Amino acid sequence: MPTWLSAMPIEQQAVLVPVYLVAAALLVVLLVPRIGTAWRLRTRIGVMALASGIGALVGWLAVWWTVDVQDLFGAPASDVIRGAATAAGAGLGLAVVNLFGTRWWRKVIAVLAVPALIAGAGLMINRDVAYYPRFGDVFGITGVKNLALSQGSVAGRSLSSWLPPAGMPKQGTLGTADIPGTVSGWHARPAWIYLPPAAQVKHPPKLPVVVAFSGEPGGPSDVFLAGNMQQRLDALAAKHRGVAPIVVVPDQLGASTKNPMCVNSKLGNVATYVTVDVRDWILQHLPASTDRRAWTVAGFSEGATCAVQFVSADPAIFGSAIAVSPEVGPLNGSVAHTIAVGFGGSRKRYLASMPVAVMHRTKRYPATAIAYSVGQNDRRYGKDAGTLAAASRAVGMHVSYRVLPNLAHNWNTGAAGLDYGLQVLASWWRLP
Structure with a gap:
């Protein structure tokens, strides 16, 4: 073409x-x-x-x-x-x-x-x-290539002392990489990765990380193509000495129309893939901070549900989240089908996995921030975001919540909500 x-x-x-x-x-x-x-x-x-x-x-x-x-x-x-x-x-x-x-x-x-x-x-x-911005995207012709990454990329100074060197790129770079399911056994499509200007210099600082997810059906490319994330991240970096989060979008679905719900089940060990395989790979290959405050999980729709699941169940890993139009909990078809394929037929396990239940058990999240957003005209998930926001606030999370005017449940909402989350968390990440 x-x-x-x-x-x-x-x-x-x-x-x-x-x-x-x-x-x-x-x-x-x-x-x-x-x-x-x-x-x-x-x-x-x-x-x-x-x-x-x-x-x-x-x-x-x-x-x-x-x-x-x-x-x-x-x-x-x-x-x-x-x-x-x-x-x-x-x-x-x-x-x-x-x-x-x-x-x-x-x-x-x-x-x-x-x-x-x-x-x-x-x-x-x-x-x-708002799904395909360009004609080539319809046929998978995105022009995005594999990133050339080396094992053991080590971050240098902290962000507080960071000064951009001469010759630093003006914009971030976007590419793909295979993140193997070494521990989980999960077979994922290539991840999409954004590296801000500060990550492309010889001695990069310790950068915050956003692990983001698409909705379902979908794939990792959606966050950047439909969500327009690269432009928004470049704008953020331009305000902060070339610093913005590294964004890694792994494949939590396995295929466009699959939905293993970001749990470990017979559909695949997606929770382990994200919290172990993806995290280890990022720390080995990218100039990422190890501070939990600098690690964020984000997503739209099914991806937002995953984000809330991870930030509530794994507070030692993720210190913040961006959730755009999330569901109140994991769902694959009907509740009965969800319990059968995702929780071994155990309704008790299913109910225990709901983020509100997880928050209630954990009780306190003193150093966790989360930015919720939902479209004003979202007839299906409009209430879920409010329910989760209230539960998050009750356990001590720093909650931001926005209803996006005149938007429903599509990637117009996804793009606007992700941008809102980036603006909210810029100060949380302590960008220079």
Whole structure:
């Protein structure tokens, strides 16, 4: 794929409007019935109306089945998504009926309308959920390469005495790396890693670390592509002498649509992978601080649920968290299914794993900070963030909480919430 095409920003009006106009123009041509006798004209109009109606129903049912019934995305569909699918279905129905009993040029237009309609609906839905910022991202062509890392990278001075050397890069760098499940046995996709400018010099300081997670379905790239984290981290570094957290996004899912819930179970030992394998790898390869206050766990949606689980269950490792639209506890489908696949069929173990229960057992978290946020229009998880924030505050955590106006449960919310968390915790990390 040419570089210019893979870099095309498909969420911008300059790209969206031409696609919408082409699709609309093709539909207008297909809507004009072939001239003939009054009876044939009425019949043709009736057939086109029926085909469009059936197509619209199929589009609406597709969203209902995948989102409402199967719950494949863990969030309700917005009116934009339902409208785009319904409109595309109606247009496709109209295109199909124009393939039969029409002249050759109308058949050509019908064929051209199919990809235009699919592209238009797809771009509209993508704009609504803010998932793929560029065309290449749709096909996994991100331009992000493996990081060249050496074993035993040692951090030097503390942040309090850090002065940026001459020639330090102006921006951070982004890359991938394989983090093996040496102890856990977990098979993960490559992690995505951000190194701030201060991490790229010969003698870096001891830097804070953010271990972040995507939502489900998803993957490590989501935090940077949909969450726009690199730009936000570079802006933070520019204010603090090139210092920002190292961000490591490991694969807690194993595949896009899996959800082992960040626990140790027959689905995989994800908790051990994060707290042992990932942590050890970071300390061996990156200029990371060993102070628990400098270690943060973060995420959006399912990833945010993981973040709350880890910060509540492993306070000796993580001193802070960023949780954007979390659930009140681990969940994979129904509660019954969750207990069966994640907790060996034990409801007692499941209830004991809930972050509120863990906090109640631990009782005090005197040096732990957590930034919660949730979309104002998040109908499913809106209450969960408030419940967790109240429980966190009750056990002594330093809690920040924000309702993000006019946002629901998508990566618009994820990006805004992660940015909010970075701003809240900048002082907690004692950045210079």
